[in-house]
Amino acid sequence: MKAFLLDIDGTMMLGSEPLPGAVEFVRWLRAEGRPHLWLTNNTSRSRVAWLERLEAAGFEPRPHELYTSGDATVAFLGTLDPLPRVYLVGPAALHAEFEAAGVVLTDEDADTVVIAYDVELTYAKLRRAALLLQAGAAFYATHPDVTCPTPEGPIPDVGSFLALFETACGRRPRVLGKPEDTMVTGALERVGVAAADAVMVGDRLLTDIAMARSAGLTSCLVLSGVTSGEELVNAPIQPDEVCPSMIEVLAWAQRLSGSPAS
Ligand SMILES: [Mg+2]
The missing domain is CATH 3.40.50.1000 (HAD superfamily/HAD-like)
Structure with a gap:
């Protein structure tokens, strides 16, 4: 050990x-x-x-x-050629971290959707990601956990978001964590x-x-x-x-x- x-x-x-x-x-x-x-x-x-x-x-x-x-996701995205244009469903702090690490983030002409544990999730983000996925964007998730443990009990995590996208779009992502x-x-x-x-x-x-x-x-x-x-x-x-x-x-x-x- x-x-x-x-x-x-x-x-x-x-x-x-x-x-x-x-x-x-x-x-x-x-x-x-x-x-x-x-x-x-x-x-x-x-x-x-x-x-x-x-x-x-x-x-x-x-x-x-x-x-x-997030580190594993940034490392993986950096190996893709050409570099993807990413629509990230994640909190503002993660957006800043991905951009600082060289990931190209965009709200407009994304060819890739990445789902993270977005504690600032809005319907507008769900809508945008779903439309991109239906248009054929590549699909990744930072991790598969269905819930996150908290002192008050388990709360919805990325795996629960992914169930929503599977229901809405019939798509499942490649998971990177x-x-x-x-x-x-x-x-x-x-x-x-x-x-x-x-x-x-x-x-x-x-x-x-x-x-x-x-x-x-x-x-x-x-x-x-x-x-x-x-x-x-x-x-x-x-x-x-x-x-x-x-x-x-x-x-x-x-x-x-x-x-x-x-
Ligand atoms: Mg744990």
């Missing part, structure tokens, strides 16, 4: 608060000199806003330690280890754990987010390790690494 990829929502944080054991886990990683990467599908906020949020929660993140499905290759390849490059040397810790079977299993990472499911112990029993995707919270993940990691409890 050379490096840890850490999901944020439902794993390390719930809303703006750190979950029990999460801050201690990151402190242990730093003390051990083991690299980690914050790996989130949540494109409702920009990289800068994520780093501020992690800082406020007490994690002391460094910019290179954050990799979002977890659990897809685009995300795990970018993340492992960033953290500089092979898949076999990395551990993915997350709360969602269909993204975090599915990605770890298909790419050959060790997977650890925490039950502090969207997955219940009951759901896990009959699930087709099973993690290598299951922990109630990050408190037990820390104990598990310390056991595996032969490091005494701090």
